[in-house]
């Protein structure tokens with residue numbers, strides 16, 4: 001690893017290298033136990049740029065958020081797809097997209113992400129709204145008295161089904177709810193092994209995971225997908241594109257569809273849980289958000305009772321400032337994705353303040369925004385949930401400061417630059433719609449006092465799961 005930093009014109013020195021005492025594993029164990037705590041302790045010792053030996057790899061962390069821009073904007077030299085391709089192909093079991101056999105596949109699949117924005121996003125969000133209402137109607141319209149459920153289970157069941165039928169459609173001749181809940185149960189089992197697969201643990205060591213993955217992938221074989229009606233343009237476009245590549249077998253194409261399913265619900269389910277959990281834990285937040293929703297429904301002449309159809313435009317969803325702030329606040333508290341880049345060539349990464357990091361082809365650079373999200377210099381009392389943190393004078397707040405300077409990046413649950421989540425607009429709309437329906441239709445309360453904590457098992461990989469589930473009850477709101 002040939003890596004050094006030069007300060008001003010002449011001073012060159014190697015960035016501190018943090019090595020563990022266990023050969024090969026390096027600092028992987030401390031990192032896995034609590035990545036944020038570990039990185040903060042290294043920052044105190046070594047400053048804002050240091051290299052860590054994690055499980056056979058040298059990763060240079062850039063800790064100062066003012067330096068993020070310099071990493072993010074160098075997208076030609078600092079690439080991300082190669083890393084993501086290797087991890088996704090191993091986890092979801094398809095041949096690497098960039099192995100030379102599939103020219104243009106990466107670009108073709110990327111172009112399709114446009115169907116998650118603009119007009120197609122409006123159509124997707126409308127379908128999501130209809131599907132969510134259908135699910136709420138089918139599942140919960142009998143709740144005239146208090147019904148008790150576990151909250152994570154509830155969020156998982158609603159979000160999984162709504163996302164699945166909005167994106168992939170459903171078989172009109174089968175009991176769609178049953179089929180999808182069977183897929184969901186397998187998905188939940190697979191998802192429990194996801195952090196191990198991402199960490200390159202051989203699937204053979206993970207019990208039944210290999211068999212479960214195979215069964216999940218089989219759901220996306222052409223003879224099954226052909227039966228699903230009412231799916232989205234984005235999935236149709238992915239099907240058409242994958243079809244063009246003769247070297248991809250049915251299993252490989254199905255594995256690509258399974259990977260997209262994981263991307264679309266793997267983070268959305270826990271993020272929805274946290275949004276709901278924090279709202280119910282904070283009555284003042286719940287009251288303000290519910291008031292905003294009621295006000296919107298009233299001003300647009302829409303009824304909120306069961307059987308009443310709610311329709312909201314993208315603009316109306318965008319204007320729900322308190323709901324959006326509450327969502328952003330829960331995302332700030334539960335997201336933990338690491339932004340990785342790999343140097344494509346030897347080059348000098350210029351940082352602010354005349355610092356230069358000399359990189360060799362293949363070196364890894366990492367940003368870890370969870371530390372920014374929990375920085376007391378940026379967010380006062382960062383461990384506290386403040387639902388209106390992203391509101392100023394009744395409007396959305398976008399100015400956050402550190403050391404008196406305005407930050408360009410202050411909230412990054414969806415990643416950054418070239419690795420930014422293409423589904424972020426749909427995800428935000430879906431979570432808003434879920435909360436609008438839940439709060440407009442039901443009285444909801446927690447029935448357990450306990451505090452739910454973050455399960456640190458997937459730090460660096462996205463939205464953290466809760467360390468336990470919690471009971472809540474709901475009943476139809478009296479109008």
Ligand code: HEM
Pocket residue numbers: 084116260263264265267268271335337338339340413414415418419420421422423424426427462463
């Ligand atoms: C709260 C919900 C979500 C969160 C927090 C989230 C977060 C992220 C993050 C951080 C990445 C980048 C991963 C990396 O840097 O390695 C990503 C990638 C991705 N996300 Fe999301 N996501 C969410 C929902 C969705 C939804 C609803 C969809 C699709 C409908 C989606 C589709 C994708 C895809 C396809 C990628 C890979 C992009 C690529 O090929 O570069 N995500 N997501």
